[in-house]
Amino acid sequence: MTDPNEMGFFDHLEELRNRLIKSVGLWLIVFVICFIYAKPIFAWLAEPLVEISKSEHLFAATRFEEPFLANMRAAFWTSLILSSLIFFYHFWGFVAPALTKEEKWFAIPFIIFMALFFIAGCWFSFEYVFPYALSYLMEWNAGELNAFTRSSYLHMLFLFVMGMGVSFELPLVLLFLAKVGLVTSGFLLDKFRYAVVIIFIAAAIITPTPDPFMQTFLAAPILLLYLLGTGLAWLVQKKDEEEFEAMVQGADGDSAEDQDGTPISEDWQK
Template identity: 30%
Template structure:
C-alpha cells in the first residue's frame, strides 16, 4: 500500500478545491464559446452562399420557374444567420469535446483515458458522417418524394425559414443516430449489458429503430426507413465492436494505473 501523501502525487491526480474546479470549468466554457465565435466570424461572411448550397437538394427538384420564398420580412437575414451559427457549433465540436475531455481527464484512471479519447474522436466522426449521409443520400430522396407527390396545379414555394428548420432537424437526427455504436460499446464496457444480451433483443431494437424514425422524420416511409435501417446496422456494428472489446479486456481486472 502506497504511503504517498497528496502533495507527492502528480498535479493531475491531486484533489482540487471546489472553487478551483469551478474556475477550471469557467475557463473551459469560455474557450468553447470563443471557439464557436471564431468559427462564426469565419463562416458568417459566406452565410448566403452556404444557404444556397444547403438548399440545393430542394431547389434542383423544383419545377422550372418556381423558387423558394421568404414569408417573414426578417427571414432573409435571420435564416442565413441561424445557419452560420449552427455551422459554427458543428465546426467547433472538436474543440468543445477537447475542452470537455481536458476537464474530466484528470479524474480518470489510465485505462479510462485510453478508452475515452478514441470514443470522443470516433463520436465526432460519426456525427459528421450522419449529417453527410442526410445531405447526400436522404435529402434528394425525401425532397424528390415530396415534390412529386403534390396535387396537380399546386405551386410549390418552400419558405426558407421552414426549410432551414427541417434540414437542421434532419442533421441532428441522423448525427445522433450515427452515435449508436458508441452508446452500444459504452453500455457493454460499463457492464450494464453484454453483446449476447443485446443480440437477443434484436427484434425489439429493430422495432424501436422504426419508431424513432417515425418520430424524428417527416411522415413518409422513405425518410423513416432511411433513418431506421442505418440505426439498425449501426447497432449491429456496435455489438460487433462490443464483442471485440470484451474479448480483449483483461480477465483479472483493470491494468495497473501506476
C-alpha cells in the first residue's frame, strides 16, 4: 500500500472520493431496505402522535403524491441515522493512516462513541423530548379539527431528532479540543455563561415555537452535555499532567544536560 505520508494532494482526494462512494453506496442499500418497509417505519414514527391524540386517523393528504413522498422522507431520514455507523467508519478509515499508534488508541473509541452518542441522542429525542413538545403543541389545538399532513409531522419530528443527535456530540467535541490542547476545563467553566446563551439560541432555532418553556426543556439536556464535556476535559488534562510528571521524574534530569548545558528536566518543565 502507498505510504499515506508520501501521498500527494490529489492522492488524498482520490482516497476521499473512494470513501465517499463506498459510504453513499452502503447508505443506498440501507435506504432501499427502509423504503421497502416505509409504511411500518412511518407507523412506528407516528406512535407519539397516535398515543397523544388516541386516534390512528390523523393524517390528511393535500396532494396525491404526498403519502408517497412522506414515506420516502421517512425512509431517507431513518436510513441516514442507521447509516451513521457507516459514515463514521469510513471517516475513521480516511484519517487512520495519518495517525500514530498512540493517537489510534484514542481515535478508535472516539469514533465509535461519536456514532453511539449520535444514535443515543436521536433515540432520547424520539422517546422523551419530541413527545413532550408534541403534547405541548397539541394542547393549543384543543377543540380544533386535528388533521395533519405526513410531511409536516415528519419535518417537525426529524428537526428534533437530528438536532438532539448532533447535540449529543458536544461532550466528545469538547474532549477532542481538550486532547489537542485548544481548551481546558477551567476555560470551559469560565465561558459557561456564554455557552448558556449559545445553547439557548440553538434551542430556539430547533423548537418550532418561541415558547421559553419548551426552549428551556430542549436546552437543559444540552447544558448537561456541556458540563459532561467539561468533566471529560478535566480528566484529559489531569491525565496529561500525570504523564508529564512521570516523564520528568523518570528522566535523570538532575544530572542530564542538553547541548547548551541546560538540565533536561528544566526544558521539559518549560
